[in-house]
Amino acid sequence: MEGTKPCHLPVTFEELETKLTHECGIIGIYGPKSKNITRDLFFSLYALQHRGQEGAGMAVVSKHDTLFHVIRGMGLVMQVFNEQNLETLEGHLGIGHVRYSTFGASSLTNAQPFVLQTTNGMLGVAHNGQITLANKFRKQLMERGVGLFTSNDTEIVAQLLAVPLPGTVSSDPQWVERISNFMKQVEGAYALTILTQEAVYGVRDRYGNRPLCLGEIINSDGTKSWVLASESCAISTIGGRLVRDVEPGEIVRIGEDGVSSFRGIPNPSPRAFCVFEYVYFARPDSILEGSLVHKMRHELGRQLAREQPCPDNIDVVVGVPDSSIPMAIGYALESGKNFTEGLIKNRYIARTFIQPNDVMRQKMVNLKYNPLEENLKGKNVLLVDDSLVRGTTIRQLVLLFKSAKVKSLHVRIASPPITHPCYMGIDMKSEKELVAANASVDEICKIIEADSLGYLSIEGLLAVCGEASKPEHKATKEGEEIESPWKKQKLQQEKNKGFCSACFTGDYPLDIEDIADTCQ
Numbered sequence: 001m002e003g004t005k006p007c008h009l010p011v012t013f014e015e016l017e018t019k020l021t022h023e024c025g026i027i028g029i030y031g032p033k034s035k036n037i038t039r040d041l042f043f044s045l046y047a048l049q050h051r052g053q054e055g056a057g058m059a060v061v062s063k064h065d066t067l068f069h070v071i072r073g074m075g076l077v078m079q080v081f082n083e084q085n086l087e088t089l090e091g092h093l094g095i096g097h098v099r100y101s102t103f104g105a106s107s108l109t110n111a112q113p114f115v116l117q118t119t120n121g122m123l124g125v126a127h128n129g130q131i132t133l134a135n136k137f138r139k140q141l142m143e144r145g146v147g148l149f150t151s152n153d154t155e156i157v158a159q160l161l162a163v164p165l166p167g168t169v170s171s172d173p174q175w176v177e178r179i180s181n182f183m184k185q186v187e188g189a190y191a192l193t194i195l196t197q198e199a200v201y202g203v204r205d206r207y208g209n210r211p212l213c214l215g216e217i218i219n220s221d222g223t224k225s226w227v228l229a230s231e232s233c234a235i236s237t238i239g240g241r242l243v244r245d246v247e248p249g250e251i252v253r254i255g256e257d258g259v260s261s262f263r264g265i266p267n268p269s270p271r272a273f274c275v276f277e278y279v280y281f282a283r284p285d286s287i288l289e290g291s292l293v294h295k296m297r298h299e300l301g302r303q304l305a306r307e308q309p310c311p312d313n314i315d316v317v318v319g320v321p322d323s324s325i326p327m328a329i330g331y332a333l334e335s336g337k338n339f340t341e342g343l344i345k346n347r348y349i350a351r352t353f354i355q356p357n358d359v360m361r362q363k364m365v366n367l368k369y370n371p372l373e374e375n376l377k378g379k380n381v382l383l384v385d386d387s388l389v390r391g392t393t394i395r396q397l398v399l400l401f402k403s404a405k406v407k408s409l410h411v412r413i414a415s416p417p418i419t420h421p422c423y424m425g426i427d428m429k430s431e432k433e434l435v436a437a438n439a440s441v442d443e444i445c446k447i448i449e450a451d452s453l454g455y456l457s458i459e460g461l462l463a464v465c466g467e468a469s470k471p472e473h474k475a476t477k478e479g480e481e482i483e484s485p486w487k488k489q490k491l492q493q494e495k496n497k498g499f500c501s502a503c504f505t506g507d508y509p510l511d512i513e514d515i516a517d518t519c520q
Contacts, residue, residue: 299467415455
């Protein structure tokens with residue numbers, strides 16, 4: 001971090017505790033006509049709650065319906081849905097969404113799925129990620145006389161899909177062709193589940209930046225349901241089995257005739273899966289791109305210990321619940337040190353519409369974490385966390401540990417310094433808010449009041465995550481085999497080993513010039 005600028009960030013203990021937040025989680029289910037899939041949608045959304053806590057919604061339909069049944073609301077899944085409103089929903093195919101806003105205000109207007117009427121029937125879209133040139137497409141739509149009612153880019157996606165292709169017969173929806181046309185027009189990082197009256201579609205951007213996977217459920221009567229989800233944990237929660245990941249640039253259609261696969265983009269760009277899924281976002285029991293997230297985090301902890309050894313006098317290694325725990329265990333095992341629980345997390349703390357006053361702001365970290373003083377008092381402690389973004393959370397935690405009378409506290413971060421904004425759906429929109437973009441490691445160590453600070457290197461991160469490889473599979477289009485573009489390709493053979501690590505390196509997989517100003 002030589003040559004970095006002095007830090008002038010307002011990093012104070014009084015700031016509200018913050019962590020990285022992700023755009024959304026999405027789900028799509030197609031079941032037999034005899035099955036009402038609303039409760040499967042509910043429980044799968046509940047499994048994806050970690051991906052968004054501001055709002056939730058679902059849209060369902062039966063083959064004979066002309067309108068979708070839709071419920072959307074602000075708050076957690078358990079707050080939006082209840083036994084009474086779920087009773088009003090009935091359908092054998094549907095999509096769902098949990099939201100955290102990184103583009104568009106946090107309001108009921110922007111809740112998803114977004115649903116509209118087209119000349120070919122109802123259309124619903126659930127979207128995770130961020131598209132580029134959203135303002136350009138918004139302007140084009142309005143110049144054509146299309147009224148827009150929300151401030152998020154999901155409505156733009158839906159309106160672009162609703163427009164029939166030039167030269168086509170209006171009675172033929174040609175949804176696959178429309179989706180493919182959309183994918184060729186739009187850059188960005190996105191995963192979509194799309195609902196029509198006959199089918200559910202899953203779509204993944206050309207880089208594979210946002211996760212999306214396919215699963216199946218064998219129902220009690222022997223029939224089969226198909227599931228599309230941001231993470232495999234949503235599939236296993238409802239008794240399903242992970243089949244495979246949706247490929248970059250792929251369109252998956254699930255309808256009465258089963259599952260079909262289409263190339264939405266003939267030649268996908270070099271793969272750039274968001275490495276932060278492994279570091280922080282995904283649930284530890286999810287399998288992403290063929291790798292168990294928990295195992296990946298464990299190995300990241302081991303690599304961190306090799307690169308940033310702990311002082312000889314360390315008595316215990318502690319992790320910040322929840323995502324950092326396997327990292328801390330891996331670090332302790334590699335270091336030959338004892339791991340212990342040092343923090344108890346209140347897992348019932350969630351986003352609230354009741355805003356805290358100034359006094360409560362100072363106590364927010366105490367509401368979320370409580371130190372186990374008996375495990376810490378008088379000991380030299382090494383604390384492992386998954387990432388350090390703004391510096392506010394970790395500083396509050398350091399002070400919390402000191403209140404538990406530790407002898408010394410050393411901090412290790414299981415990812416590299418975050419020095420660049422994210423323009424692909426994570427709420428890091430400016431270098432001004434990133435402490436590592438404005439201060440050296442030594443300066444950050446002083447800011448957070450730790451005895452020492454060490455980060456995992458970008459080489460170490462990619463070496464661990466790059467151990468995964470893509471399994472080969474065949475997809476079919478109307479009975480014709482389509483070869484997987486991966487062909488058992490090793491991630492090590494690709495640029496950046498198949499990951500987007502732009503927040504660490506500034507090497508973005510797409511041209512950010514058109515979206516940087518919008519995101520600032």
